[in-house]
Every structure is written in structure tokens, then in C-alpha cells.
Amino acid sequence: MKALCWEGKGDIQYEEVPDPRIEHERDAIVKVTSCAICGSDLHLYDGFVPGMKKGDVIGHEFMGEVVEVGRGNKKLKVGDRVVVPFTICCGECEQCRRGYFSVCETTNRNKELADKMFGHGTAGLFGYTHLTGGYAGGQAEYVRVPYADVAPVQVPGTLTDEQVLFLGDIFPTGWQAVVQCDIQPTDVVAIWGAGPVGQFCVRSAVLLGARKVIVIDRLPERLTMALAGGADVAINFEDEKVLARLNDLTNGKGPDKCIDAVGLEAHVTGSIDSMMDRAKQAVMLETDRPHVLREMFMACRPAGVVSVPGVYGGLLDKIPFGAVMNKGLTIRTGQTHVNRWADDLLRRIEEGQIDPSFVITHTVALADGPEMYETFRHKRDGCIKVVMKPDGHAHHTGNGHAKVRP
Amino acid sequence: MMTKAIEPVRHAGSRGTAEIMAQGLGLFSIALGAAELLAPRKLARALDIEGQERLLQAYGLREIGTGIGLLMNDRRAPWMWARVAGDVLDLATLGAAMGSSRRREAVALAIGSVAMVTALDIACARALSQDSQHEERWYPDYSDRSGFMRPAEEMRGAAEFETPPEYRASLKTSEELPRTPNAANRTD
Ligand SMILES: NC(=O)c1ccc[n+]([C@@H]2O[C@H](COP(=O)([O-])OP(=O)(O)OC[C@H]3O[C@@H](n4cnc5c(N)ncnc54)[C@H](O)[C@@H]3O)[C@@H](O)[C@H]2O)c1
Ligand SMILES: [Zn+2]
Ligand SMILES: [Zn+2]
Numbered sequence: 088m089k090a091l092c093w094e095g096k097g098d099i100q101y102e103e104v105p106d107p108r109i110e111h112e113r114d115a116i117v118k119v120t121s122c123a124i125c126g127s128d129l130h131l132y133d134g135f136v137p138g139m140k141k142g143d144v145i146g147h148e149f150m151g152e153v154v155e156v157g158r159g160n161k162k163l164k165v166g167d168r169v170v171v172p173f174t175i176c177c178g179e180c181e182q183c184r185r186g187y188f189s190v191c192e193t194t195n196r197n198k199e200l201a202d203k204m205f206g207h208g209t210a211g212l213f214g215y216t217h218l219t220g221g222y223a224g225g226q227a228e229y230v231r232v233p234y235a236d237v238a239p240v241q242v243p244g245t246l247t248d249e250q251v252l253f254l255g256d257i258f259p260t261g262w263q264a265v266v267q268c269d270i271q272p273t274d275v276v277a278i279w280g281a282g283p284v285g286q287f288c289v290r291s292a293v294l295l296g297a298r299k300v301i302v303i304d305r306l307p308e309r310l311t312m313a314l315a316g317g318a319d320v321a322i323n324f325e326d327e328k329v330l331a332r333l334n335d336l337t338n339g340k341g342p343d344k345c346i347d348a349v350g351l352e353a354h355v356t357g358s359i360d361s362m363m364d365r366a367k368q369a370v371m372l373e374t375d376r377p378h379v380l381r382e383m384f385m386a387c388r389p390a391g392v393v394s395v396p397g398v399y400g401g402l403l404d405k406i407p408f409g410a411v412m413n414k415g416l417t418i419r420t421g422q423t424h425v426n427r428w429a430d431d432l433l434r435r436i437e438e439g440q441i442d443p444s445f446v447i448t449h450t451v452a453l454a455d456g457p458e459m460y461e462t463f464r465h466k467r468d469g470c471i472k473v474v475m476k477p478d479g480h481a482h483h484t485g486n487g488h489a490k491v492r493p
Numbered sequence: 494m495m496t497k498a499i500e501p502v503r504h505a506g507s508r509g510t511a512e513i514m515a516q517g518l519g520l521f522s523i524a525l526g527a528a529e530l531l532a533p534r535k536l537a538r539a540l541d542i543e544g545q546e547r548l549l550q551a552y553g554l555r556e557i558g559t560g561i562g563l564l565m566n567d568r569r570a571p572w573m574w575a576r577v578a579g580d581v582l583d584l585a586t587l588g589a590a591m592g593s594s595r596r597r598e599a600v601a602l603a604i605g606s607v608a609m610v611t612a613l614d615i616a617c618a619r620a621l622s623q624d625s626q627h628e629e630r631w632y633p634d635y636s637d638r639s640g641f642m643r644p645a646e647e648m649r650g651a652a653e654f655e656t657p658p659e660y661r662a663s664l665k666t667s668e669e670l671p672r673t674p675n676a677a678n679r680t681d
Contacts, residue, residue: 266654269660291652294648297649306632308635311634315635315640316639316645317649356510356623357510358510359513362510362511362514362617365616366609366610367609369612369616370608370609372609391662419660439642440641441640443640444640445638469633
């Protein structure tokens with residue numbers, strides 16, 4: 088079959104790889120009908136996530152049709168249409184039973200490696216590093232889904248791929264980031280990053296009833312999309328001083344809740360400290376560029392909540408932890424516990440509360456994936472979210488740009 | 494309802510930050526150059542490369558040159574790349590000294606510092622070059638992509654969702670009514 092493979096920093100290739108097979112009786116094989124590129128994939132692309140190997144099949148946002156089911160799998164049958172959450176979970180361990188699926192204690196088959204890196208390993212993830220199990224990913228024609236009797240979400244035929252695909256990652260991610268903030272009707276919420284995750288944070292904050300939603304980015308097309316989704320104020324950090332503006336907007340108190348939807352690759356020339364971080368990364372004195380964390384800790388209202396869906400990988404410098412401690416901030420973070428929210432969010436899509444397809448700007452054939460990594464990476468051509476079709480037929484969506492390669 | 498505010502984008506790019514960084518590096522260049530030019534003996538002794546004082550003074554002049562270039566010019570990118578080239582020369586010289594010097598620790602420290610500055614110079618030079626390329630950036634209008642069927646204002650609070658107990662926050666609003674009576678003392 089064909090798949091997108093990681094061949095090194097900045098090098099994604101559309102390659103022929105062996106077809107996946109059932110390896111365990113709870114497995115299923117899914118024929119992918121749609122998959123997407125995530126901001127997390129960019130961290131792999133840019134070489135900031137340790138534990139990648141050449142030839143790894145990448146991608147963790149995918150859905151499709153079940154074409155084969157292991158003997159012990161009582162939940163799925165051939166022909167089922169499923170969205171597959173990016174977190175692989177067993178459903179039985181203590182963390183899974185708590186609903187903390189992204190820290191499942193059984194599905195990471197490289198737990199020892201991860202224990203060394205993070206103190207304790209976390210759940211297995213599709214198409215990500217070997218620190219999270221090194222499972223082949225979903226930017227492919229077929230995927231082997233381990234523990235397939237737990238996470239996959241069955242979706243009705245009345246909804247399109249585009250409407251349900253993001254149930255596997257970015258919609259629940261934006262939702263959990265906001266839920267973790269425990270939104271009150273009086274809250275001012277500030278969201279850093281208006282990428283796909285930031286966009287779902289904005290809509291979740293609106294649905295969950297925040298008084299005022301502020302979004303921060305530098306790309307006008309993303310800020311406009313955030314305003315369309317109900318954000319009240321957009322701050323372009325290249326044109327304005329973020330901290331000063333946030334204080335102006337809150338009578339000097341600071342936002343009650345702050346969300347980092349940017350992660351470890353804060354824009355290099357966005358600030359002096361990010362440039363210093365970039366230099367330290369080059370000489371291996373630091374792994375991440377945590378500008379947004381620094382800014383949030385300074386901005387957040389005392390006793391407020393800082394929620395971090397943005398991904399970080401290793402060691403961070405010059406974090407104003409004095410501000411965190413003295414202001415009594417609560418920090419909540421983590422890979423998303425997708426299954427905790429997916430059914431409820433599916434219901435909301437069915438009821439017409441939200442249609443997640445708004446975020447798709449590019450639909451292409453999987454073969455065009457390598458080129459689209461470049462486009463998404465450099466935010467060219469108004470690119471916000473790329474959906475790929477392994478069968479080669481691109482479907483035009485919204486006023487985005489569709490490319491077809493038969 | 495609150496007014497929507499989006500600042501018009503004057504230019505895409507991050508001239509500001511890279512420019513400030515370039516000025517800082519320009520000043521640094523001049524200071525380092527002055528030290529090499531005026532106290533070459535001290536430096537040579539510290540690194541145990543005595544006999545190379547003239548070379549150090551020449552490097553000092555080079556540093557001062559690029560420093561002034563960076564501070565006096567509006568187009569800083571070429572000067573920044575000149576700094577990068579100078580860094581490479583410095584690293585090569587220090588690398589050679591590593592073999593013969595009896596003060597290897599001092600040389601290693603110097604190499605480390607120069608490497609850090611080199612990385613900074615490269616980041617800055619890149620940013621300056623990129624800025625001049627992306628002065629005009631086309632972007633589409635996504636103002637019709639709300640994701641909601643009804644106007645976004647009407648969706649505020651539409652979720653009717655109860656925060657799970659473990660995600661309740663410590664911040665309780667004092668000036669406004671809490672969502673439920675006695676919320677401040679809620680223990681669940
Ligand atoms: N927790 C999870 O389970 C989970 C799931 C999906 C994605 N993520 C992470 O969420 C983050 C965002 O993902 P995405 O798909 O939206 O990526 P993206 O790269 O499209 O979006 C990041 C946005 O941040 C903006 N940005 C950069 N520097 C900034 C700064 N200093 N201040 C404000 N904005 C800044 C960029 O312009 C960009 O629009 C990534 O780190 C990704 O790995 C986490
Ligand atoms: Zn993702
Ligand atoms: Zn588990």
C-alpha cells in the first residue's frame with residue numbers, strides 16, 4: 088500500500104510500504120477514506136520530537152471503513168465506518184477507567200524508553216514517536232488499529248467525512264483545553280495560536296459560555312477565521328504588545344483563563360526570547376521554544392487557570408515559575424483524552440450545534456501529502472487545515488483550494 | 494454585544510524583533526572587536542595562543558566593521574550574514590587552537606560561546622532575509638467560516654455542559670454571581 092513516511096527532518100515521502108495485518112485478536116484493519124495533517128505532525132517534520140525512525144508511517148488523524156476484524160473483537164464488524172482517536176487505549180487499566188485515556192498504562196509498547204524520557208510512559212499514539220509506541224500511522228491507505236474494540240467511534244452515514252474526521256483529535260483537543268479551564272459566565276479567556284487547535288478552542292469557549300474570548304496570532308487569515316467563530320478580539324502579536332493589550336482589555340487584571348494552542352515551536356522572530364531559544368536549540372542547550380508559556384504565566388490573572396494543549400517535548404529555559412507559584416495559578420495539560428469527549432461531541436455535530444468542516448482549507452490526494460506538509464508548515468496559500476484522500480479523489484470543500492490527482 | 498476588533502496588518506513579517514536583535518548583535522560585535530583590538534595580549538594568554546596577537550587584532554577590526562555596518566545600515570541582512578561568515582572563521586581558528594593550546598578548557602568555553610552566538614546570528618540573518626522576501630503576503634478571507642449554523646453570538650453558552658468535578662477551577666468570581674450558590678465552598 089501507499090503511505091506517507093518520515094525520512095528525516097523536513098523529509099516526508101509518499102512510499103510503497105507493506106500492507107498491515109491483524110497481529111492480535113482485538114485488532115482491526117481500517118481502509119482510510121480521509122486523513123489530515125496536524126500541528127503535532129509539524130513537530131515531527133521539523134525534527135523536534137525525539138524517537139523517530141526513518142521509514143515510520145506518520146499521521147494520527149484518520150477515519151475510514153473497517154475491512155478486517157480480529158477474532159476477539161466483539162465491537163466492530165467489517166463495513167463499519169469509524170473515526171479512530173489518535174490515542175490508543177485499553178479501556179481496562181486504572182487510568183482508562185478514570186477517563187484519562189491518553190495516559191493509558193498498557194498500550195505503549197515502548198514504555199521503558201518513555202519512562203526514561205518522562206519519568207513515566209504514556210499511552211500509545213498512532214504515527215508518532217517510538218516514545219509513544221511507534222505505531223504505524225493513518226496517513227496511509229490502510230491502518231492496523233490495536234485495541235480496536237475500545238477507542239474507534241462509529242459514525243452515522245448521514246454525516247460526511249469532513250464533518251466527523253476531527254472527532255479523532257483536534258475538536259476534542261480544543262474542547263478539553265477549554266473544559267479544563269472550567270469556564271464561568273464571567274470569564275475572559277485568552278487563546279494563543281489560531282491554528283486548527285486554536286480555532287476549536289475559540290468555538291468551544293463560545294459554546295461553553297465565556298464572557299469574552301481573545302485570540303492571539305500573527306496570520307490575518309487565521310485571526311479572521313477566529314473572529315468568525317465568535318472570538319471578540321484578535322491580537323496580532325507582530326503589531327501589538329500582547330501583555331499590555333491583555334491588561335488593557337481586562338482593566339489590568341489579566342485574563343481569567345489562558346490557553347496555549349501553539350506549543351514548542353513559537354514563531355522564532357515573534358520575540359527576542361524566541362530567537363534566543365532558537366539559538367539554544369541549535370547548540371542543544373534547550374529543546375523547546377516556550378515563549379507562549381512565559382507570556383501566559385505573566386498574563387494570567389492570579390488564581391486563574393493555564394491550559395496547555397500545545398505540545399512540548401523536553402527541556403525549557405527561563406520559565407517564570409515565580410509568577411506561577413506566587414499567583415497561585417493552576418496548570419492543566421496533556422494529550423487529549425479523546426474518548427472522554429468524542430461521543431458527546433458527535434451528538435453536538437448531529438444536532439447541528441457545530442460543523443467542524445469549517446476549518447478545512449485544502450483537500451488533496453494523499454500522494455500530494457509531501458507538498459502539503461511544506462504548504463502547511465510555511466502557512467502558504469492561506470492553509471489552515473489539510474485533508475488528504477488516499478483514493479486520490481479530492482473533493483472541493485468551502486472556499487478553500489482543492490487539488491486533484493487521479 | 495462586544496465589538497469585533499481586528500487590527501489591519503501593516504506588513505507581514507517580524508521586522509521588529511529581528512531588527513532589535515540585529516542592533517544588539519551589532520553592539521556586541523563592536524564591544525568584542527574593541528577587546529580584541531585593544532587587549533590582544535590578555536586574550537592570547539587566556540587561550541594560550543601567544544604569538545597570534547596580530548591575528549586577534551585583525552579579527553577585532555573585522556568585528557568592529559560588521560558591527561558598524563549593522564548599526565548604520567537599513568538593509569541589515571547582508572551584514573548579518575557577514576557576521577555569520579566571521580563566526581565560522583572564529584570557530585575554525587579556535588578549533589585549530591584546541592590542538593596546541595595548554596588551556597583547552599578556556600578554548601572549549603570560547604568555542605561554546607561562539608557556537609551559541611553563531612546560532613543566534615544565523616537565526617537573525619534568516620529572519621532578516623525572510624522579511625525582505627515576504628513583504629507582500631496574499632491571504633484569503635475566511636470571515637464566512639464560523640462553523641455554526643446560527644450567528645456566533647447566539648451560540649454563546651449553547652453547550653449546556655457541566656464541568657466534570659476534577660476540572661473545576663480554583664478561581665471563583667467575587668464581583669459577579671457564582672454559577673451555583675455556595676460555589677466558593679464547593680467540595681465535590
Ligand atoms: N494536546 C493534544 O492532544 C494535541 C492535539 C493536537 C495538537 N496539539 C498541539 O497543539 C498545537 C497547535 O496545533 P495546530 O494544529 O493548531 O498547529 P499550527 O502550527 O497550525 O498552529 C499554531 C499557531 O500558533 C501561532 N503562533 C506561533 N507563535 C505564536 C506566538 N508567540 N503567540 C501566538 N501564536 C503563535 C502560529 O502562527 C500558528 O497559527 C501544536 O503544538 C500541536 O502539537 C496537541
Ligand atoms: Zn494531532
Ligand atoms: Zn488503559
